[in-house]
Amino acid sequence: MLRIVFATVAALAIAAxxxxxxxxxxxxxxxxxxxxxxxxxxRGEVQRGFQVYKEVCAACHSMHYVSYRNLADIGFTEAxxxxxxxxxxxxxxxNDDGEMFQRxxxxxxxxKSPYANSKAAAAANNGKAPPDLSLMAKARNGGADxxxxxxxxYEKAPADVQVPEGGNYNKYFPGHIIAMPQxxxxxxxxxxxxxxxxxxxxMSRDVSAFLMWAAEPKLEARHAMGLKVIIFLVIMSFLFYxxxxxxxxxxx
Amino acid sequence: MSGIHSKFNKGIIGWIDYRLPIFTILDDMVGTGxxxxxxxxxxxxxxxxxxLCLVIQIVTGIVLAMHYTPHVDLAFASVxxxxxxxxxxxxxxxxxxxxxxxxxVVVYIHIFRGLYFGSYKSPREVLWxxxxxxxxxxxxxxxxxxxxxxxxxxxxxxxxxxxxxxxIPVVGDYIVTLLWGGFSVDNPTLNRFxxxxxxxxxxxxxxxxxxxxxxxxxxxxxxLGIDANGPQDKxxxxxxxxxxxxxxxxxxxxxFSALVFYAPNMLGEVDNYIEANPLxxxxxxxxxxxxxxxxxxxxxxxxxxxxxxxxxxxxxxxxVLPWLDTSRVRSARFRPVFKVFFYVxxxxxxxxxxxxxxxxxxxxxxxxxxxxxxxxxHFLILLPVIGFWERPLPLPKSxxxxxxxxxxxxxxxxxxxxx
Numbered sequence: 001m002l003r004i005v006f007a008t009v010a011a012l013a014i015a016a017x018x019x020x021x022x023x024x025x026x027x028x029x030x031x032x033x034x035x036x037x038x039x040x041x042x043r044g045e046v047q048r049g050f051q052v053y054k055e056v057c058a059a060c061h062s063m064h065y066v067s068y069r070n071l072a073d074i075g076f077t078e079a080x081x082x083x084x085x086x087x088x089x090x091x092x093x094x095n096d097d098g099e100m101f102q103r104x105x106x107x108x109x110x111x112k113s114p115y116a117n118s119k120a121a122a123a124a125n126n127g128k129a130p131p132d133l134s135l136m137a138k139a140r141n142g143g144a145d146x147x148x149x150x151x152x153x154y155e156k157a158p159a160d161v162q163v164p165e166g167g168n169y170n171k172y173f174p175g176h177i178i179a180m181p182q183x184x185x186x187x188x189x190x191x192x193x194x195x196x197x198x199x200x201x202x203m204s205r206d207v208s209a210f211l212m213w214a215a216e217p218k219l220e221a222r223h224a225m226g227l228k229v230i231i232f233l234v235i236m237s238f239l240f241y242x243x244x245x246x247x248x249x250x251x252x
Numbered sequence: 253m254s255g256i257h258s259k260f261n262k263g264i265i266g267w268i269d270y271r272l273p274i275f276t277i278l279d280d281m282v283g284t285g286x287x288x289x290x291x292x293x294x295x296x297x298x299x300x301x302x303x304l305c306l307v308i309q310i311v312t313g314i315v316l317a318m319h320y321t322p323h324v325d326l327a328f329a330s331v332x333x334x335x336x337x338x339x340x341x342x343x344x345x346x347x348x349x350x351x352x353x354x355x356x357v358v359v360y361i362h363i364f365r366g367l368y369f370g371s372y373k374s375p376r377e378v379l380w381x382x383x384x385x386x387x388x389x390x391x392x393x394x395x396x397x398x399x400x401x402x403x404x405x406x407x408x409x410x411x412x413x414x415x416x417x418x419x420i421p422v423v424g425d426y427i428v429t430l431l432w433g434g435f436s437v438d439n440p441t442l443n444r445f446x447x448x449x450x451x452x453x454x455x456x457x458x459x460x461x462x463x464x465x466x467x468x469x470x471x472x473x474x475x476l477g478i479d480a481n482g483p484q485d486k487x488x489x490x491x492x493x494x495x496x497x498x499x500x501x502x503x504x505x506x507x508f509s510a511l512v513f514y515a516p517n518m519l520g521e522v523d524n525y526i527e528a529n530p531l532x533x534x535x536x537x538x539x540x541x542x543x544x545x546x547x548x549x550x551x552x553x554x555x556x557x558x559x560x561x562x563x564x565x566x567x568x569x570x571x572v573l574p575w576l577d578t579s580r581v582r583s584a585r586f587r588p589v590f591k592v593f594f595y596v597x598x599x600x601x602x603x604x605x606x607x608x609x610x611x612x613x614x615x616x617x618x619x620x621x622x623x624x625x626x627x628x629x630h631f632l633i634l635l636p637v638i639g640f641w642e643r644p645l646p647l648p649k650s651x652x653x654x655x656x657x658x659x660x661x662x663x664x665x666x667x668x669x670x671x
Contacts, residue, residue: 139525218342226513240499
């Protein structure tokens, strides 16, 4: 009956990616610092990715599940977080007079959205609102690999593909016609302070890592706890097995 | 059974047990007072593992409910709040979500254990029925739980599955309206699903008590499938099986933890990290993996009503299994022909699982149909015929004979451990 277990595992292995990769070219698999059992976020990479988000993506895409205070998790100091937040004006209120008012954002505020609401976002973007990016790295098959591939996958459409007005050809987008124009188009679009060369590939990589952090901010805590828990359970299994052998010894 | 003659007659425990025999009852349930066949193998661990899964789901679920908001505008955000802001909220949610998958893995193994060793046969039919009822309740609970995060797959899965009931003649549409609390899957649906998702696990727990009660009436089946001849065939549940179950639990939790800590989203659908949007339909609407075989059966039949009937029939069929299997011999160990078809049946279930996850077109539709046909052929034709024609191998005379090799005097060896 061990065969049942193997068969089930095999079936899951087949069925799990069965939903994934419905057509389209295979995504290039990158080496990410957060992959694997000991994976952590590369602070420099994620901070650079935040800069790319702030200077490029944030023009159209909201991230309304992430707060400025969360940036402390990727190595920004308290003062830096306050400054990053305060650079944005947000609507607050109502005050004691019943009026809404503008104030600089606080670390406790969510990332400021570029549009007042999804209707406004759609109206400004040919009728389709740019999706929120908070969970993007978990909301697409391939995760960070997919985002990186998409950002670097813009190319000239093959001769037999008719690209409609307002559409762009992307090798990795399902159906290939994507409304978003190539966001990261030229080297040096963002100037990094840490001396990293801002190639298109580098910026795409960095922002993908940032979005992975945004989607799964507790990944490091999870990996660290998992290791301890599993070591504990392995020891416990051996102990229980020893006890079991002893208890059963008088039967054999 | 009464506290008066119980072994719990000293001190505070004795005082309580004299008035309320909870210690005696527990001891008879899972203690020294429950004689168990001495030859149970590790496939018998999955019953206690299923119980553990239920407890894990209830405990994590109660805490999650303290932070979750069952409203269409807030549900998705409240789940993200749990993932980001609640202390160890990510752990609770990943344990609960993957706990459902592990629960089904364990219960499927438990069911196949029963199928292989003939645990559904006389006199354990009602025990088997109660197990099927638990399984059905689990499916309802898991389905409604999957709706609660209010992601795209939550919403569209709920729409597809609830719409199935509209296939029922005459009253179908009324049932669907009742399930929805309106005319589409919306806030009333989410509210009632939350309420029922909280309620049903306690109904499961109640049926589990009955399941254990029915189990104790005739005791556990065993790998040989023969009845115990006397005390030499039995050992007390505690300490022998308590310690064996504890070992099983520790090993099980290693697999569970690997999933929770290192691949928590592997069995989930990426679309469920997109908030539900009634205006955008996902490219492929698929249920959770543990429903895929039944989903494959549903989709392999072109007619909606018959598809629904086949899907529910595939489970309800298990209620008549004790009479469809005409063999008197329980364990597949002594049934050479049945054993082969048992493995073919498992392969068929795996095939259906894979087909359920693929779009129902081309080769997958054909394979799904073959798999569906074979599923019913196995139960309705093969089992009755095999039981009739098969020549079983000779059964051992007693449980202790093959276990002890007939060497040592049985009574001396089987002396129950005293505290």
